[in-house]
Amino acid sequence: MAVKIRPIENRDFPDWLPLWDGNNLGTRDEEVTSETWSRLTDQDFSVHGLVAESDGKLVGLVHYIVHPTTGSLKDVCYMQDVYVEPSERRNGIAKKLLRELAIIGQKDKKWARIYWLAEADNEAAQKLYETVGVKLNFTLHMMAL
Numbered sequence: 001m002a003v004k005i006r007p008i009e010n011r012d013f014p015d016w017l018p019l020w021d022g023n024n025l026g027t028r029d030e031e032v033t034s035e036t037w038s039r040l041t042d043q044d045f046s047v048h049g050l051v052a053e054s055d056g057k058l059v060g061l062v063h064y065i066v067h068p069t070t071g072s073l074k075d076v077c078y079m080q081d082v083y084v085e086p087s088e089r090r091n092g093i094a095k096k097l098l099r100e101l102a103i104i105g106q107k108d109k110k111w112a113r114i115y116w117l118a119e120a121d122n123e124a125a126q127k128l129y130e131t132v133g134v135k136l137n138f139t140l141h142m143m144a145l
Helices: 010-023 030-040 093-108 123-132
Strands: 003-007 047-054 057-069 072-084 114-116
Touching: 003 093, 010 030, 010 047, 010 057, 010 072, 030 047, 047 093, 057 093, 072 093, 093 114, 093 123
Parallel strands: 072 114
Antiparallel strands: 003 047, 047 057, 057 072
């Protein structure tokens, strides 16, 4: 199975939507979905996406946000969503998505770093992230507004 990693395109919406739903555990807020898609496909917006394509079908995605930070003169990248179709997992697709994102950040955009959050009990994600990143000893706090 040859997997191609590429930027998300307008034509991807019908194949992206089931992956988006899976990423959101089957729940969908239509307004959020519509706005997310609009942001992902607007070249001038700071939200971007890559997709994994196999045999003409989308099998994975990564969404990311590029922004300035106080700790560097270079932008940083927050990797927000990584999702691979369950039937396609354990085929290295998530790692390919992350590698492509790293290439974009290292060679093309010159980001200072990529960072992300992952649920502590998501063993598959934790195993993958241990191979590509450094775990920091922080806790996440949130103030709902």
